[in-house]
Amino acid sequence: MRTEAADSGRYTSKLWHDKDYPRIQILTVEGLLNGTERIDAPPQLNPFAMAARESSREKQTEML
Numbered sequence: 001m002r003t004e005a006a007d008s009g010r011y012t013s014k015l016w017h018d019k020d021y022p023r024i025q026i027l028t029v030e031g032l033l034n035g036t037e038r039i040d041a042p043p044q045l046n047p048f049a050m051a052a053r054e055s056s057r058e059k060q061t062e063m064l
Contacts, residue, residue, distance in 0.1 A: 013042040
């Protein structure tokens with residue numbers, strides 16, 4: 001299985017300085033939870049911008 005994963009090739013990220021990443025990675029849940037294994041993938045860009053927080057207005061004290 002590991003040989004087939006290695007034979008699947010690598011992905012080259014143009015955004016991250018042409019770094020290569022394995023196309024198929026065989027990881028275990030135990031290794032991920034223990035922190036002994038980690039997914040080797042390029043960082044994800046957030047396509048959505050955060051909106052600016054609205055400044056708090058003064059409370060209305062009288063009825064108009």
